[in-house]
Amino acid sequence: MLLLSGNPLLNAKRIVLWMMVALLLLGLRTRLYAGTGTPSSLVNRRAPDFSLTDLDHRQIHLAKYHGKVVLLNFWATWRGPCLAEMPRFVAWRREYGGQGLQVIGVSMDDDPQPVRIAYRKYGLNYPVVMGDEKLGELYGGILGLPVTFLIDVKGTVRFEHQGATDLNTMQNEVRNLLQPH
Numbered sequence: 702m703l704l705l706s707g708n709p710l711l712n713a714k715r716i717v718l719w720m721m722v723a724l725l726l727l728g729l730r731t732r733l734y735a736g737t738g739t740p741s742s743l744v745n746r747r748a749p750d751f752s753l754t755d756l757d758h759r760q761i762h763l764a765k766y767h768g769k770v771v772l773l774n775f776w777a778t779w780r781g782p783c784l785a786e787m788p789r790f791v792a793w794r795r796e797y798g799g800q801g802l803q804v805i806g807v808s809m810d811d812d813p814q815p816v817r818i819a820y821r822k823y824g825l826n827y828p829v830v831m832g833d834e835k836l837g838e839l840y841g842g843i844l845g846l847p848v849t850f851l852i853d854v855k856g857t858v859r860f861e862h863q864g865a866t867d868l869n870t871m872q873n874e875v876r877n878l879l880q881p882h
Contacts, residue, residue: 742841743850743858748773749839753830756813756820761805761828764856769803770878771852775832775843776808778815782865783847787823789868793875794826800879801854807832809846853878 743749748771752762763771774790776783794804804827808816813831820829837843840850851860851874860874 742861744861746858748850748852748856748858751836751839753832753836755828755830756817757828759828761830763805766803766805766852767856768854769801770797770854770875771850772802772804772875773840773850773852774804774806775837775840775846775848776806777810777846778808778819779810780846784819784823785865786847786849786868787819787825789872791824791826793872797875797879802875802879803827805830807836809833809837809843851875851878 748763750763752760755761763773772790772793774783774786776786778784790804790806793802806825806827806829808829809832810816816829816831819825832843840848845864847862847864847866849860849862849866849871850858851862851871853859859878860871862871
């Protein structure tokens with residue numbers, strides 16, 4: 702609790718100090734949960750398995766996509782950068798699906814109705830499941846959206862993208878993962 706006194710200068714100093722502590726803690730939390738090479742990063746680790754029902758009431762089990770490259774995208778209808786990525790993901794699914802790319806959308810919205818509307822509006826050609834805090838925690842704590850994981854044919858996370866990302870870079874990563882090694 703912030704203890705204020707009758708001295709305005711002392712109060713201002715205390716407020717600034719508390720704000721600095723809060724920013725420091727926020728920065729530490731951001732470093733712990735964002736980007737490659739951090740403690741929460743899943744890069745070069747097995748992708749956590751899950752089984753959820755998609756918007757068409759089909760069971761989506763990540764393990765069933767073993768042998769495919771999976772683009773796993775956490776998003777929400779209220780985030781512009783998330784919506785901006787969708788047309789590219791649709792195009793990639795169309796272009797690379799025959800080569801083994803599977804896109805799975807994980808909406809972090811609370812209500813499926815706006816998700817259904819976005820699904821139709823953007824002509825999504827890939828399954829979308831409703832995510833929750835538990836699934837977000839499995840993937841290192843989803844603190845900001847969008848977050849995209851690129852998973853190789855053996856089920857290992859190879860790339861992790863937090864926030865708005867250069868989609869040309871991501872497309873090159875998808876192409877590289879689709880190449881036989």
